[in-house]
Amino acid sequence: MQKAAIICHRGACLDAPENTLASLNGAIELGADVVELDVRTSRDGVLYVHHDETVERTTDGHGRFGELLASEIDLLDAGSWFGTQFSGERVPRLDVFLDACMGRIGVYAEIKDADPGRVRDMLARRGLLEKSWTFSFDQSIRAETRAKVPDFRRMVLFEHVGSVARAVALDAHILEFHEDDITPGLVQEAKRGGLVTQMFYGGAERAVFERAVRCGVEQMNIDHVALFRAVEAEMLSAAV
Structure with missing residues (x-):
């Protein structure tokens, strides 16, 4: 038997608000090999790390994620719901999150609502593609990934x-x-x-x-x- 690689689901989600830079840093502190994150797209086409279709559960905002502008999402508090020490934690833009992963941890990108080609390219530009992979519960996104970006594991x-x-x-x-x-x-x-x-x-x-x-x-x-x-x-x- 050999030790298994560890993937931190939504980051260190027991110690910090999920899908935030704080949870990413927590996963790295735990010695995780990979961080799992969820990708969604704002109304004006900016990619973010966020799980739910709406923002109510993990931010102080309201509404469907895909109907909000990036300028609105960037103002949301994504930490206070978890603990006052995380007050002011933001919903991270995907590019910022991936920048923080470089040279530190692998990436498992679950695509909720985003173009898989864009996600793939953002990983590739940072040298993260080889050790990263993707999945989606949306069958159409799975099919698009297989057809259009076959080098995305x-x-x-x-x-x-x-x-x-x-x-x-x-x-x-x-x-x-x-x-x-x-x-x-x-x-x-x-x-x-x-x-x-x-x-x-x-x-x-x-x-x-x-x-x-x-x-x-x-x-x-x-x-x-x-x-x-x-x-x-x-x-x-x-x-x-």
């Missing part, structure tokens, strides 16, 4: 494709499992097919982390980094 969900063979046929690079569909056999089959294996888990149950380690998954997209590393270290030590 793509992840698919086992939940969507249903088999390792289908993931290979789609020219995917990474196959992500969830706690209810991961098995040692599927992980090994994916590795034999040339896929990088990944698991997403937002919870904190030791048994789920133990299962991931036993399966030999290569990348963990998680919130509870310290707990996973502790479980992993115990299991790796016991296996020696």
